[in-house]
Amino acid sequence: MLLALSEIRRGKLRFGLLTGAVGLLVFLILFLQTLTGALLGFFTGALEHQSAQILVYGEDARRNPESSRVTVETVDAVAQVDGVATAAAFSENTLSVDAGGADLFDTTIFGYELDGPGEPTTLSQGRLPRADGEAVASAIDAGSGFGLGDVVTVVPGKQELTIVGLADDLRFSVQPTLFVSYETFERTVLATNPDAQAVLPSMVAVRVDAGVETAAVANEITDRVEGVDAVTREGAVSSLPGVSAVRSSFQVLLFLAGFVVLLVTGIFFSILTVQKTQALTLLRAVGASAGYLLRNLLLQVLLVTLGGIGVAAGLLALAASVSTPDFPIDADPGLILATGSATLVLALAASIASIRRVRRLDPAGATTRMAGGGLA
Amino acid sequence: MRLAWKELIRRPARFLSTGGALTLIVVLLLLLGGLLDGLTLSATGAYGAQTADLLVYTDEANGSLFRSRIDPDVRAQLEDVEGVHTVSGIGAVLLPARIAGSPDPTDVAVFGYEAPNAQVPAPPAGGEAYVDRTLADAGLALGEIFAVGPAAVELRAKDWVDDTSFLAQAGVWADGATWREVLAANRPDAVLPDGTWQALLVEAEGDVDAGELASRIEAATPGLDPQTRAQAILGLPGVEAQQGTFTNIIVMTFVIAGLVVALFFALLTLERVGLFGVLKAIGTSSRTLAGGLVVQAVAIAVGAFVVGGLVTIGLTPVVPPDVPIELVPRRAIVTALGLVVTALIGSAVSFRRIVRIDPASAVGGS
Numbered sequence: 001m002l003l004a005l006s007e008i009r010r011g012k013l014r015f016g017l018l019t020g021a022v023g024l025l026v027f028l029i030l031f032l033q034t035l036t037g038a039l040l041g042f043f044t045g046a047l048e049h050q051s052a053q054i055l056v057y058g059e060d061a062r063r064n065p066e067s068s069r070v071t072v073e074t075v076d077a078v079a080q081v082d083g084v085a086t087a088a089a090f091s092e093n094t095l096s097v098d099a100g101g102a103d104l105f106d107t108t109i110f111g112y113e114l115d116g117p118g119e120p121t122t123l124s125q126g127r128l129p130r131a132d133g134e135a136v137a138s139a140i141d142a143g144s145g146f147g148l149g150d151v152v153t154v155v156p157g158k159q160e161l162t163i164v165g166l167a168d169d170l171r172f173s174v175q176p177t178l179f180v181s182y183e184t185f186e187r188t189v190l191a192t193n194p195d196a197q198a199v200l201p202s203m204v205a206v207r208v209d210a211g212v213e214t215a216a217v218a219n220e221i222t223d224r225v226e227g228v229d230a231v232t233r234e235g236a237v238s239s240l241p242g243v244s245a246v247r248s249s250f251q252v253l254l255f256l257a258g259f260v261v262l263l264v265t266g267i268f269f270s271i272l273t274v275q276k277t278q279a280l281t282l283l284r285a286v287g288a289s290a291g292y293l294l295r296n297l298l299l300q301v302l303l304v305t306l307g308g309i310g311v312a313a314g315l316l317a318l319a320a321s322v323s324t325p326d327f328p329i330d331a332d333p334g335l336i337l338a339t340g341s342a343t344l345v346l347a348l349a350a351s352i353a354s355i356r357r358v359r360r361l362d363p364a365g366a367t368t369r370m371a372g373g374g375l376a
Numbered sequence: 377m378r379l380a381w382k383e384l385i386r387r388p389a390r391f392l393s394t395g396g397a398l399t400l401i402v403v404l405l406l407l408l409g410g411l412l413d414g415l416t417l418s419a420t421g422a423y424g425a426q427t428a429d430l431l432v433y434t435d436e437a438n439g440s441l442f443r444s445r446i447d448p449d450v451r452a453q454l455e456d457v458e459g460v461h462t463v464s465g466i467g468a469v470l471l472p473a474r475i476a477g478s479p480d481p482t483d484v485a486v487f488g489y490e491a492p493n494a495q496v497p498a499p500p501a502g503g504e505a506y507v508d509r510t511l512a513d514a515g516l517a518l519g520e521i522f523a524v525g526p527a528a529v530e531l532r533a534k535d536w537v538d539d540t541s542f543l544a545q546a547g548v549w550a551d552g553a554t555w556r557e558v559l560a561a562n563r564p565d566a567v568l569p570d571g572t573w574q575a576l577l578v579e580a581e582g583d584v585d586a587g588e589l590a591s592r593i594e595a596a597t598p599g600l601d602p603q604t605r606a607q608a609i610l611g612l613p614g615v616e617a618q619q620g621t622f623t624n625i626i627v628m629t630f631v632i633a634g635l636v637v638a639l640f641f642a643l644l645t646l647e648r649v650g651l652f653g654v655l656k657a658i659g660t661s662s663r664t665l666a667g668g669l670v671v672q673a674v675a676i677a678v679g680a681f682v683v684g685g686l687v688t689i690g691l692t693p694v695v696p697p698d699v700p701i702e703l704v705p706r707r708a709i710v711t712a713l714g715l716v717v718t719a720l721i722g723s724a725v726s727f728r729r730i731v732r733i734d735p736a737s738a739v740g741g742s
Binding site: 013014017018020021024025027028031032035058060061062064066067069094095096103104105106155156173174175189190192193195196197198199200227241242244245248249252253256257259260263264267268270271272275327 | 393394396397400401403404407408411434436437438440442443445470471472474480481483525526544560562563564565566567568569572613614617621625628629631632635636638639640642643646647695696698699700725
């Protein structure tokens, strides 16, 4: 084993470069995964963490809350479907909010019937709204003027909202998010446009009876109520615009980055083994077993990969420490462990060509060489 | 230099590994760049098409077209500002559209507008619309009637326009009256009266600077937020964050490319230490040898770019349809230049070893 370590000590530059390259590639993979998770969470949090088990969209809305509008009659019709325990209007809009700072915030506001379906489920501080003019805010934005007890103003219209609760993972469309009573929502939206004629609900929020299958009720609503598309909460989250595009895009990039790790590691150790063929043959001739040489090779692969994973973990921790509160990057040990393990498997798979070459070395070949070779 | 070329030509297999790894990195870089350009173009095409110097919102809109409204009296004040040449109104609403023969609805951004821009001619007659060519993929044909919004307001597709998408939805361009009709029927909370627009497009007179004109407008008409086209594009939801994030990832990928080049040229140099010793012994300078290395690195980078580019073009049709990749020449040029510079820097890592090779080693070397 000392042979492997000695070679690394004497070839600091090339082993250092490989470790650096693997480290950056693993960091790229970790960063892309972290970014995907955070982005998707910020895109979808509000829908994922509200109490309605089914969301009912207008049939042409392509399950996009911004595009969807339903009528009050639709809300009543949904409530009549078998298996529906409660159905209520549920609306979403993006408005400019003055949270006391120099700039206005683009803020997503959800309106729901108090104590009805659609209320936030991840309350971490304070309480849910009990009256008009009260709001629960996404906890991550507390430091931006959306803290407990803060009063924010929706402009134009000058509607004031008091933050009475904070909920985790509640952002929507990567913006600060507020949940208010349906009446507050209607009043606020009407105030922003003096020519507005009415505020139609974006969706219908549904809770199902105990013991019934949610997906079956969703299908029943779509079949029985004209002009709607009902979907379970999970389905609504994965159908949001951009979610599948973000997921697919990052999957393509992750696959490519993983393939580059495989190629770089594999080629490096192949070249190194070819360059050392004479020295390795000589070692075999003087009694070193193939197993001994293989163990040295695998130790080097292991050390380089672990070094790379260490570099990547360090870079991710650095990125986490300098990330901003409104877009936090988390150095998740579980993710590092899982990605590191996968990288290790990839690196070992990549060294198969080198392993085969070492196994095929013929000690007798040393007698046909002018010199033993070896690396300077 | 000739020696370096000859080695590349006669022993290409020696450089295949470096080239292969770099080719994959090129594919990664081009896909990342293509993704960024696709996302940006699909979100900002309609703004990119504008020829006006300024896009003016109300300041309470915080840079959002949908939350802005400018009444005729404010427009009149704006028109009187010194340096303003022309003012025209614009507004948009995001809606689903039903196209005959297509089983699923398609998302569109219906614009109402007064003046032509780089991509869209002057407003069509009432009930007609210029439509983004991407709607052809959804089955729309010219002259065909399609219905927008839950209220199914009918519009006739007059002609195609290119690159006018907005917030990832295909642009549909109608005159003001038709747009207001669409708005009133589908979004009763967003109705605007005649003469009121969400935003105004301002062209400056002669050589008046856009930034200077914006300052004059701010001073003369408090409550308005004039933005240059570039500012308006960056102000669209997610655009700036998207560009920052992707640019960081692309820069990191270039660094990885540099490390890979440095790594493989370190190995190649090591392999040729004896040969370089002999060359030095017969009078070849370190500079010439380093120059040869640079030639090889650049040639490999260029080769990897060409092959990687072809692979990327070949891969694009099989990328999932919901991944909005857009390959644009400017991105390819930037990637090629970046790769060459990276290869140069990466190959420079081996210069020190070349300089340290002792010509005398040629005599005693094995």
